Amino acid sequence: EKVPKLNKELIDSHLQNQGPNVSVFYKEEGGFVATSGNSCVMSGPEGDFLDCANNVAGVGHSHPKVVEAGVKELQNIQTNGRFLHPIRERYVKKLLATLPPSLDVLYLVNSGSEANDLALRMAKQYASMKSCRNPDDVICLDAAYHGHTQSIVDISPYKWRQCTDGKEYHKSHVHICSVPDSYRGPYTGEGPEVGRAYAQEVSDIVDAVGGVGAFIHESIMGCGGQIVMPEGYLPAAYEKVRSAGGLCIADEVQTGFGRSGSSFWAFEKYGVVPDIVSMGKPMGNGYPIAGVAVRREVAEAFASSGIEYFNTFGGNSVACAIGEAVLDAIEEDGLQENALIVGDYLKDRMTSLKSLTPMVGDVRGFGLFLGIEFIQPPALGSNEPIPHPDLTKFVVDYLKHNRIITSRDGPDGNVLKIKPPLTFTKENADTLINCIESAIKNAPL
Numbered sequence: 001e002k003v004p005k006l007n008k009e010l011i012d013s014h015l016q017n018q019g020p021n022v023s024v025f026y027k028e029e030g031g032f033v034a035t036s037g038n039s040c041v042m043s044g045p046e047g048d049f050l051d052c053a054n055n056v057a058g059v060g061h062s063h064p065k066v067v068e069a070g071v072k073e074l075q076n077i078q079t080n081g082r083f084l085h086p087i088r089e090r091y092v093k094k095l096l097a098t099l100p101p102s103l104d105v106l107y108l109v110n111s112g113s114e115a116n117d118l119a120l121r122m123a124k125q126y127a128s129m130k131s132c133r134n135p136d137d138v139i140c141l142d143a144a145y146h147g148h149t150q151s152i153v154d155i156s157p158y159k160w161r162q163c164t165d166g167k168e169y170h171k172s173h174v175h176i177c178s179v180p181d182s183y184r185g186p187y188t189g190e191g192p193e194v195g196r197a198y199a200q201e202v203s204d205i206v207d208a209v210g211g212v213g214a215f216i217h218e219s220i221m222g223c224g225g226q227i228v229m230p231e232g233y234l235p236a237a238y239e240k241v242r243s244a245g246g247l248c249i250a251d252e253v254q255t256g257f258g259r260s261g262s263s264f265w266a267f268e269k270y271g272v273v274p275d276i277v278s279m280g281k282p283m284g285n286g287y288p289i290a291g292v293a294v295r296r297e298v299a300e301a302f303a304s305s306g307i308e309y310f311n312t313f314g315g316n317s318v319a320c321a322i323g324e325a326v327l328d329a330i331e332e333d334g335l336q337e338n339a340l341i342v343g344d345y346l347k348d349r350m351t352s353l354k355s356l357t358p359m360v361g362d363v364r365g366f367g368l369f370l371g372i373e374f375i376q377p378p379a380l381g382s383n384e385p386i387p388h389p390d391l392t393k394f395v396v397d398y399l400k401h402n403r404i405i406t407s408r409d410g411p412d413g414n415v416l417k418i419k420p421p422l423t424f425t426k427e428n429a430d431t432l433i434n435c436i437e438s439a440i441k442n443a444p445l
């Protein structure tokens with residue numbers, strides 16, 4: 001199909017002026033131009049599309065309450081974070097109230113990468129004061145993505161493994177554990193022994209090096225392919241890391257703000273309370289605002305270095321007004337509950353696709369953070385699932401031709417990711433599943 005003229009002009013300009021490796025959705029097809037949105041719909045010159053990929057517009061595109069709050073405050077003032085503002089104080093209190101009581105201090109920043117960078121800085125400072133043997137060392141998960149700054153790319157194997165000489169890039173202070181993938185990782189199946197086996201890897205590293213400053217994980221791995229942490233994994237890993245003076249960081253940039261349905265933060269599902277929680281993406285429904293919540297003891301250790309913390313845009317009143325409107329919208333529109341109800345419905349319908357074809361290998365996630373792993377038709381006499389990125393790409397492209405936006409990810413590019421705005425309805429879920437069904441039936445593979 002021909003690339004529309006406007007797309008061609010925009011993508012040429014983008015690649016010419018903004019760097020040849022800047023990420024663009026549907027790059028091979030000429031990109032996708034989005035100029036307006038409403039709830040779960042994204043629109044542009046190609047028409048209206050059902051957005052099943054956008055966990056940034058958490059409360060729905062162009063939510064009227066969020067827009068109004070932003071416009072109003074923009075008309076008042078937008079200035080740097082050194083000036084006090086009542087909206088900020090009100091917002092921070094509201095946001096802290098969503099977290100376990102031990103996480104009672106919040107730093108406001110502008111992006112998920114910045115949040116994780118600050119989280120690491122604080123963990124290192126705290127761990128060095130607690131006589132941790134290797135405060136600069138970090139344990140992260142393979143295929144994890146935590147952001148784009150230098151310190152964070154180092155702990156994002158998802159990114160640096162894209163380097164042709166990926167091995168060279170592996171920094172000595174970074175220790176990598178297997179993706180705790182109970183479907184296709186080194187330990188598979190259900191039950192606490194799987195989680196224990198993966199946690200043993202964390203334990204072995206801590207024993208081998210004698211303690212690390214931080215263990216960082218997403219609560220469901222996004223770029224890693226919608227990987228849910230196995231039962232018992234996080235509690236065991238946390239205990240071990242802490243026993244050697246380290247801190248545990250939950251990266252909730254993708255999974256926070258009600259998306260997981262049963263709780264506001266996805267880590268709550270696993271019965272752990274992190275020392276540090278980083279957050280971003282849906283926090284401002286698209287407006288740049290992110291944050292780091294920590295225990296007071298960690299904040300005090302950070303402050304005790306004597307270095308003042310200042311962030312020009314972090315916590316500006318426009319961002320906070322928008323952030324507050326997002327929290328209000330989640331509550332008033334019942335969006336966490338909607339994520340639970342529609343998420344369960346959608347996951348059931350996704351699971352039913354398994355009876356259509358053995359190429360739907362696994363369906364996982366919770367709330368409105370779900371994934372389908374596509375695999376090759378099983379070879380005779382083998383139960384080993386082999387990834388099927390071609391089919392996954394076919395499905396993503398087929399959906400796009402039918403006006404549905406999705407994406408695929410995971411180390412093998414064979415996981416269809418579903419993470420729509422939390423306003424997603426059962427009717428939207430039916431539209432999506434019917435189209436995936438049709439894609440599978442039409443797949444030339």
Ligand code: PMP
Pocket residue numbers: 110111112113114116145146147148218222223251252253254280281
């Ligand atoms: N953490 C996770 C889990 C992410 O998915 C991302 C972005 N995809 C980030 C951090 C980085 O956030 P940002 O792009 O806002 O810097």
